[in-house]
Amino acid sequence: VIATPGFHREWWEAYVTVNQRFADRTAAVAEEGAVVWVQDYQLQLVPAMLRKQRPDLRIGYFLHIPFPPTELFQQLPWRDQILEGLLGADLVGFQVSGGAQNFLRLVRARLRQETHRDEIRTSEGRTVLARSYPIAIDxxxxxxxxxxxxxxxxxxxxxxxxxxxxxxxxxxxxxxxxxxxxxxxxxxxxxxxxxxxxxxxxxxxxxxxxxxxxxxxxxxxxxxxxxxxxxxxxxxxxxxxxxxxxxxxxxxxxxxxxxxxxxxxxxxxxxxxxxxxxxxxxxxxxxxxxxxxxxxxxxxxxxxxxxxxxxxxxxxxxxxxxxxxxxxxxxxxxxxxxxxxxxxxxxHDINHWASAFLDDLRKTGPKA
Structure with missing residues (x-):
């Protein structure tokens, strides 16, 4: 731990509100069956919120920062809500494979979801992929x-x-x-x-x-x-x-x-x-x-x-x-x-990174 974590309930309430606004607006403007790519830790609840309103969408999520190991993530008072939020996506992307593995372990341990390799089978019958996509430059x-x-x-x-x-x-x-x-x-x-x-x-x-x-x-x-x-x-x-x-x-x-x-x-x-x-x-x-x-x-x-x-x-x-x-x-x-x-x-430039993620995302979802 580089800095002591601080947990503020009022901040969490604001975080939920902001995520809901993004989800609501996206649900209102996205075309039928559209691909939606959600970016980074500020919007971890958006995938599930958006899925609830628009189950027709293909939703991808990419985390730009390291996903923490299980013992550190477990400290979060809202750990289950964040995991459930991410599981609203069809594809959850991480910078390195270690982040994907941490996520899979937590989904098994905290939410009792079934996993096999990079796949998560949710209790609703959906398949969510967790994979690494190292980001790049032009x-x-x-x-x-x-x-x-x-x-x-x-x-x-x-x-x-x-x-x-x-x-x-x-x-x-x-x-x-x-x-x-x-x-x-x-x-x-x-x-x-x-x-x-x-x-x-x-x-x-x-x-x-x-x-x-x-x-x-x-x-x-x-x-x-x-x-x-x-x-x-x-x-x-x-x-x-x-x-x-x-x-x-x-x-x-x-x-x-x-x-x-x-x-x-x-x-x-x-x-x-x-x-x-x-x-x-x-x-x-x-x-x-x-x-x-x-x-x-x-x-x-x-x-x-x-x-x-x-x-x-x-x-x-x-x-x-x-x-x-x-x-x-x-x-x-x-x-x-x-x-x-x-x-x-x-x-392995930025175009390769974006194409790899979006190609995988288009193969997932309700119409895959």
Missing amino acids: AKELHELAASESVAARAAEVRHDLGDPEVLFLGVDRLDYTKGLLARLEAFGELIEDGTLDVEKVAFVQVATPSRERVEEYRQLRDDMDRLVGRINGDIGRIGRPPITYLHASYPRQEMAALYRAADVMVVTPLRDGMNLVAKEYVACRQADDGALVLSEFAGAARELRQAYLVNPYDVNGMKDKLIEAMRDTPRNKARRMKVMRRQVAE
């Missing part, structure tokens, strides 16, 4: 953007503005306590403090997009990040050469492509993540099969990008080792790893 569009002259020029400008470091590390995340930001920067700072890295030769750019700043845990994380970056830069920085450039802002797609292209080592180390598209975006932007990706074992992307330098984000010493390994690996090994990952990202 790899072709991003690769072409990164290949443009303007992005190439901006990437060179970024490196120049940072003092032309020999090695540029990059992190790009929402400012979120699940992203492992503090441990990542601590590891980098310690590598400079112990002399493994030379502050005159390396730099770390951390982009932290503002997120949910009215929530106390997020405000606390921002304060912690400000203190940590200030301490590291103050203790070991040089005039004009801060070890860490911390950017708490959002940037347009072209600027992000330039950062991806400029970086030698991409550091993606969430404590838990349903997928993490930043890792895939970095891979798509590499123009010459160069660069290195340090990736958390607990990101869904690690199941697909197996050639990344995989790391346990809770192990700061292990992270230090992986940062050095990724930096010092031979160009040949880096190219071999990146080539395989680029092929994976290109072949």
Whole structure:
């Protein structure tokens, strides 16, 4: 558990109300036998609510975040209502197979529904499928953007503005306590403090997009990040050469492509993540099969990008080792790893993801 769960009855009542509004409106406008695709945790009750009003529809649901293990999900006061809500769908999609398996186990244990492999046979006689569909990016569009002259020029400008470091590390995340930001920067700072890295030769750019700043845990994380970056830069920085450039802002797609292209080592180390598209975006932007990706074992992307330098984000010493390994690996090994990952990202793009889900959904439902 990364943050202590909080359960608020009045929030649940509002959640039910919002889900009912989405279901009511969809029921009113959907054509006979239409395909409806419900997205993410904000609308987990919609499938059952919609099914009750419109049994003719084919309803799909996709969860973008990790589906929790049984022992954690069991803490929810509204656990059965959420499971029943999801069972209103014909197809329930998850980022990784582990999420689908967690869901199947809970349906058996909590609702006493019969399951066989990826199928659930409900007490009403319906068949619900639970499968994994790793989400993807528009790899072709991003690769072409990164290949443009303007992005190439901006990437060179970024490196120049940072003092032309020999090695540029990059992190790009929402400012979120699940992203492992503090441990990542601590590891980098310690590598400079112990002399493994030379502050005159390396730099770390951390982009932290503002997120949910009215929530106390997020405000606390921002304060912690400000203190940590200030301490590291103050203790070991040089005039004009801060070890860490911390950017708490959002940037347009072209600027992000330039950062991806400029970086030698991409550091993606969430404590838990349903997928993490930043890792895939970095891979798509590499123009010459160069660069290195340090990736958390607990990101869904690690199941697909197996050639990344995989790391346990809770192990700061292990992270230090992986940062050095990724930096010092031979160009040949880096190219071999990146080539395989680029092929994976290109072949399993966002169109492949959507088509795979919708093709399966169209085979289900009342008219299948």
